Amino acid sequence: MTTPATPMDTVTLERRIAARPETVFGFFTDRDEWLSWMGADGTFSFEPGGPYRTRVTGENVASGRFLTLDPPARLVFTWGWEGGTPMATGSTRVEITLEPTPTGTLLHLIHSGLPTSEACEAHAELWQHYIDRLAERAEGGTPTPDPWARPTATRLPPCP
Numbered sequence: 001m002t003t004p005a006t007p008m009d010t011v012t013l014e015r016r017i018a019a020r021p022e023t024v025f026g027f028f029t030d031r032d033e034w035l036s037w038m039g040a041d042g043t044f045s046f047e048p049g050g051p052y053r054t055r056v057t058g059e060n061v062a063s064g065r066f067l068t069l070d071p072p073a074r075l076v077f078t079w080g081w082e083g084g085t086p087m088a089t090g091s092t093r094v095e096i097t098l099e100p101t102p103t104g105t106l107l108h109l110i111h112s113g114l115p116t117s118e119a120c121e122a123h124a125e126l127w128q129h130y131i132d133r134l135a136e137r138a139e140g141g142t143p144t145p146d147p148w149a150r151p152t153a154t155r156l157p158p159c160p
Contacts, residue, residue: 011124013109015131019138021098021105025072027134028096037133040149057148064090073098086115
């Protein structure tokens with residue numbers, strides 16, 4: 001369930017996933033696994049301070065830096081859109097925690113620092129869409145091609 005939380009600059013989401021936290025965490029720290037649920041292309045440096053860039057939808061490129069990688073429990077990274085106003089590259093923060101449960105994992109996502117209520121609504125929809133795809137992958141399924149992603153002819157250059 002996705003709900004904008006207080007304060008209004010934050011989106012929160014919880015999702016139960018029938019896979020161990022170690023499995024789910026791997027989908028956040030391996031390029032091919034990440035791109036299997038979100039994005040058409042990307043470059044990632046999975047270490048604290050490491051940059052990433054990923055073409056999420058069509059020509060929309062999200063980028064930022066990884067702040068914390070604490071396997072298999074917690075991942076924190078900045079998020080923003082290249083060329084995006086008012087949400088510039090790395091201007092917001094995403095925190096993912098993975099809590100073990102008897103049937104798998106409870107994923108908590110908090111995306112904070114969003115500049116407007118419209119940005120909160122858009123990112124609530126974005127994260128729900130992609131976390132559903134992540135859950136399907138982590139549970140052993142293969143999501144259908146992402147209807148939000150449009151193929152592009154160019155690959156992203158490496159992270160700066």
